[in-house]
Amino acid sequence: MGKVLMKGNEVIAEAAVHAGCKYFFGYPITPQSELVAYMARRLPEVGGLFLQAESEVAAINMVYGAASAGVRVMTSSSSPGFSLKQEGISYLAGAQLPAVIVNIARGGPGLGNIQPAQSDYFQVTKGGGHGDYHTPVLAPASLQEIVELTKDAFDIADRYRTPVILLGDGMLGQMMEPVEFTEGTEIRKFDKPWATTGTRGDGTPRTITSLDLDAESLEKRNWELQRKFAAILENEVRFETYLTKDADYIMVAFGTVARITMNAVNKAREVGVRVGLIRPISLWPFPEKPFLETRGRVKGYISVEMSAGQMVEDVRLVVEGHAPVDFFGRTGGIVPTQEEIFEKIMMAARGVTV
Template sequence: MGKVLMKGNEVIGEAAILAGCHYFFGYPITPQSELVAYMAKRLPEVKGLFLQAESEVSAINMVYGASSAGVRVMTSSSSPGFSLKQEGISYLAAANLPAVIVNIARGGPGLGNIQPSQSDYFQVTKGGGHGDYYTPVLAPSTLQEIVDLTQEAFRIADQYRTPVILLGDGMLGQMMEPVEFLKTDNQIVIDKEWATTGTKGDGSPKTITSLDLNDVKLEERNCKLQEKYKLIRRNEIKVDTYLMEDAEMAIVAYGTVARICQSAIDRVRDEGMKIGLIRPISLWPYPTDVIASYCERLNKIVVVEMSAGQMVEDVRLSVEGKVPISFYGRTGGIIPTVEELVEQFQMHGNGVLR
């Protein structure tokens, strides 16, 4: 197929279709509305089903129904709409149902604005809804990575029978870059013997539910979920590093802002600063051990986010006080520039804490 120039939101849609997702239920909200529009156009062309629900609450529960029938299914939203999906995501997790949920985050809290932000970190990594559950979270930083991680999200969802979140922001959703769609094993849809597709007169009916009125049975369900999360923690951590081989100071950033950090790192490297980047790709499970492995030779870690400082808490847990940690963030949808990050890195590199 070769490389094609596409917008980020549309890249997600095409990658999902190539991964075998032919069912989409969603509701338009800026800055992810192009994904909804793309699926509305493309899914009928591949004999799939697109349905615009009357609300985000309806959309996530339609996902629950479609997943119960064993199909690959996706929904998408942006921050306030994603908040409305939390109860349904908790239901999916409790019922062991695979699905992919896209959040193209925008400025908050409240209705906020339509500019890029990373202030949904707590919501996506700490469960978000009620109960003791987690969802794997993948955070791409380029549109080509969106292709790969969208397909990977469906693989993880099916393998572990869990909802998976693809987290981007308004900048990733709206930008255009050349991408290539390659066939991978992630496009193989596995047989789901548990799906409620009917008995056809053979065997007992199958039931999928998140309800357990018996407290002992509910605890058993919770214990099984926790065992699954231990397995995901063991197998699905994804992280990238840049110039960490000799780094004495590390920048920890993810998604869009990690790209900007990399450019700023290149500039201060030219000035002789030994600085590198650790970029978590899986925000849950978090690459705690990878960050901890650098502690012995780091003088400082600077966490950069488009938020008031949410991921910084996971970095603190990772280093357990062994390395001084500073934070630099912008909120309200403001994207930090390379120039201001260069200034911050120089300041931190000289031992000045912000």
């Protein structure tokens, strides 16, 4: 097929089709509306079904129904719309149903604005609904990485019977880059004997629900979920490190902000400051390994985010006081610049803290 120039939102949609997704239920909201429009055109071409729901709440419950039948299904939204889906995501987690949910985050709180932000970090990583559950979260930094991580998201969802979140921001959704889709890639098939596709062999109906009125039974289900989450923690951690082996200071950033931070790291290296970068790709499970390997020898960490400071809390938890953890962020939809991040690095190198 070769490389094609596409917008981020459309890349997610096409990558989902290549991953075997034929069902999409969603609702338009800026800055992810192109994803919905692309699916409306594309899914009928592959024998799939697109339905624009009357609301985000309706869309996530339609996803619940399709996932119960064992098909690969996706929905997408942006921050305030994603907030409306939280009850349904909790239901999906409780019923152990696989689905992919895209959040192209925008400035908040409230309706906020349509500019890029990362202030949904708490909502996606800490379980935005009620109950003891987690959702795996993947955060791509480029459009080509979207292609790979969208496929991974569907595979993780099916492997563990869990909803998976693909988190971007308005910048990632709206930017255009050349991407390549590998033709003929085999779509992994997962056995789904639990799916509501008819009665069981003995004639009993298959049912899927997150409701369990017996306390002991619900506790048993919760411990089953915790064992699954432990397996995800063991097997699905993803991260990238850059120039960390000799670094005195380590920057931490995810998504598009990591790209800007990498440029600032290179600029600092040019003037003799030894600094590196840890880029979490899975936000949950959060990658502890690169921090455990560096926290005993570096002078400090700086978390760079498009928020008032959210991921920085996870960085501090894993560093456990072995080194100072500082923060630099812009919020309200403002993107931190390379020059601002570079200055933050230079202040750390000079021993200046703010």
